[in-house]
Amino acid sequence: MSPGFTGSPLDRADRVRNDAEAYGALLGDWRARILGLDGLDPVLAAEGGLVWHSAAELSGSEELILLGLSDGKPHFVALAEAEGDVFRSPAIWRALSMLPAEDAAIYGTARSLIEWHNGHRFCGKCGHLTTLFRAGWGRKCGNCGKEHFPRTDPVVIMLAEYDGKALVGRQSRFPPGNYSALAGFLEPGESIEEAVRREIHEEAGITCGKVRYVTSQPWPFGGAQLMIACIVDAVDDAITLDTDELEDAKWISKEEAQAALENAESRTFNAPPPFAIAHSLLKHWATT
Amino acid sequence: MSPGFTGSPLDRADRVRNDAEAYGALLGDWRARILGLDGLDPVLAAEGGLVWHSAAELSGSEELILLGLSDGKPHFVALAEAEGDVFRSPAIWRALSMLPAEDAAIYGTARSLIEWHNGHRFCGKCGHLTTLFRAGWGRKCGNCGKEHFPRTDPVVIMLAEYDGKALVGRQSRFPPGNYSALAGFLEPGESIEEAVRREIHEEAGITCGKVRYVTSQPWPFGGAQLMIACIVDAVDDAITLDTDELEDAKWISKEEAQAALENAESRTFNAPPPFAIAHSLLKHWATT
Structure with missing residues (x-):
């Protein structure tokens, strides 16, 4: 068996992150799917997998992160200011034991990215506000221009x-x-x-x-x-x-x-x- | 041959980083050695190794990072606001080809830590100033209290x-x-x-x-x-x-x-x- 949180079926599509035209097309794609989350915790469908919403359910004010493509369909997660302490959340351990491996990998990526964004709203170098760029795979400082990337x-x-x-x-x-x-x-x-x-x-x-x-x-x-x-x-x-x-x-x-x-x-x-x-x-x- | 930048002879002495009394003793140790740097670049002794200064040469206003101990002697590097672009510094490549492996490992650790401090003077979560703690192996936000650690x-x-x-x-x-x-x-x-x-x-x-x-x-x-x-x-x-x-x-x-x-x-x-x-x-x- 592969280790947990590996095996995501999504193509990370690094090539479109810096391509404004291609990324714009993905944002406007009616087939786009938005990951359902409860704060930072996964929401499970009746059949046990992750829940996905359609882009029509968005308010339009969300900041989106491109998780990747599957059969050409873009999959996003919306940035949320949630915080989580996994050690105090027995519910998440139960959820993880039920999630199919591929879904756990997608969920893990989404959660890591959201937590990274929340911890990097300000520039560590100069203290000014940063804004999301590169389809959610980076933040850029509005003052000194420093680019910050979600690493591990x-x-x-x-x-x-x-x-x-x-x-x-x-x-x-x-x-x-x-x-x-x-x-x-x-x-x-x-x-x-x-x-x-x-x-x-x-x-x-x-x-x-x-x-x-x-x-x-x-x-x-x-x-x-x-x-x-x-x-x-x-x-x-x-x-x-x-x-x-x-x-x-x-x-x-x-x-x-x-x-x-x-x-x-x-x-x-x-x-x-x-x-x-x-x-x-x-x-x-x-x-x- | 071991990979480059491995094999530091220093004991990182994690145990004293949080121990104010033990760390104070190291700061006051007359045998303390301070790494000589030119900005972020290494300074080479005539015989080819790193240059170390004595604590007596410090002004007292330096912020120090504990690199580790060797034979009980503390080895520090002083935080400097230097920036470096290694790809534009042929001098450093020449220096690296001359440094003994153990010295290259010590230098690499020091350089990484200094760059990390310079990139984390402000809290990414709230934007306020952070200050050095844990003997230089962390920074703490003066506002929200978030602790930041130098990782890789x-x-x-x-x-x-x-x-x-x-x-x-x-x-x-x-x-x-x-x-x-x-x-x-x-x-x-x-x-x-x-x-x-x-x-x-x-x-x-x-x-x-x-x-x-x-x-x-x-x-x-x-x-x-x-x-x-x-x-x-x-x-x-x-x-x-x-x-x-x-x-x-x-x-x-x-x-x-x-x-x-x-x-x-x-x-x-x-x-x-x-x-x-x-x-x-x-x-x-x-x-x-």
């Missing part, structure tokens, strides 16, 4: 491996019994491999060596993130916990990982949900 | 492979005869694998399949970037060039790559410099 924050997420076991940890805000792969933001001046080793050392006090990249996933909560999943060889297994970051960490066997992924009665911890890359990573590790 | 923009850089040959391209701003791997910013809502396939399709019109991650590198020019190097299987080899992005693209053999990397007389193009990850990627491809 890389996060490394990894399993340290030692003697056939893998290291998982839990934060105090996790539901009881839940464990996941350790993770942290990559900082300026380091490679993926260096960030993986630094984070494991900071959070669990374990020195690591060779890093193997496994897979990646866009993550649309708390801003746009790029989750980069790796396995890394640990040099020792003595855990020294950073209790500011983690409440607990432990070494698990492949059998324990399998039981957790299958939600078996015999499981020793609860695994992350299938749409989280930690799930894909645990599965990859447990089955190879 | 992921860029995919890749060789499409078809029938034993790899695709390289050149932008019109490159020096004559220079070719490199194709590259582009990863966008919100896509994985590394999806971004690799999209960029190759956008720039060269080639459909690609399976992506193999090779290595990564921090890149300190034009803001902090994370270069993610991959090889991807092309489904066909007919190039349709996006002339807004590329001036030319062509398929090269492993022999051609080797000749270019060795700067041989017989080379059919000029390879990127050793500190660029495109160099590491070409070398990896040509020798495996």
Whole structure:
């Protein structure tokens, strides 16, 4: 299975973002579809997928972002000033477990873009107002002219491996019994491999060596993130916990990982949900 | 050889960034070293490495960023309002070819952080002034309290492979005869694998399949970037060039790559410099 939030069927159509004539034609296309949202949360149709509105339902004052094309039909989302705290919204986790993969990918892109716009209404360089341009894939400062683009924050997420076991940890805000792969933001001046080793050392006090990249996933909560999943060889297994970051960490066997992924009665911890890359990573590790 | 700008010997000492007492001790440490810079460019010592000043040479009004510790000695860089356009500074390319790898990694981190601070003096959310906090690893808005952190923009850089040959391209701003791997910013809502396939399709019109991650590198020019190097299987080899992005693209053999990397007389193009990850990627491809 592909990681969650990947596999969008939309063509991002980068070529029309700077082409005023082509973009104007898309804005006027009667087949245009507008993503239905409740604040930042997805709205689910009776049959389980995303809800799309027609352009006729727009008031005309909305600022639109071009999500992409499908069979030539433009798909937009309207900018909204909503804020979301996903950790306080159990409804969204239920919705995500019901959304088809392709719809989750579209929703993730839309949510990331809206949050990015809301966090960049002013220019970081000079403090003046910015306005949306490039079909919603940028903002430009009305004063200094600086162009701002919606990018993503890389996060490394990894399993340290030692003697056939893998290291998982839990934060105090996790539901009881839940464990996941350790993770942290990559900082300026380091490679993926260096960030993986630094984070494991900071959070669990374990020195690591060779890093193997496994897979990646866009993550649309708390801003746009790029989750980069790796396995890394640990040099020792003595855990020294950073209790500011983690409440607990432990070494698990492949059998324990399998039981957790299958939600078996015999499981020793609860695994992350299938749409989280930690799930894909645990599965990859447990089955190879 | 490790990719350029990796291998910093400094301990980033994340633990002291939020610890006012420990950080105050570092600021008052007479052994503190301050990185010498000329604007945003490195200053080279006679023996070829970076120049460091003592804390006694500070005026006291500088805003400092903690780069990290080495043998317990704090290493700082002072925030400067300099701007740099690396493509117009041949001097920096010469300097980079002379800097030891460890020094290049320290310099890259410092430059990325300074550029990040300069681009975030105002809060993107509310437009008010921000101030430096967390030992220079963040800025906080004086009005709305939003915390901003120095992260990095992921860029995919890749060789499409078809029938034993790899695709390289050149932008019109490159020096004559220079070719490199194709590259582009990863966008919100896509994985590394999806971004690799999209960029190759956008720039060269080639459909690609399976992506193999090779290595990564921090890149300190034009803001902090994370270069993610991959090889991807092309489904066909007919190039349709996006002339807004590329001036030319062509398929090269492993022999051609080797000749270019060795700067041989017989080379059919000029390879990127050793500190660029495109160099590491070409070398990896040509020798495996």
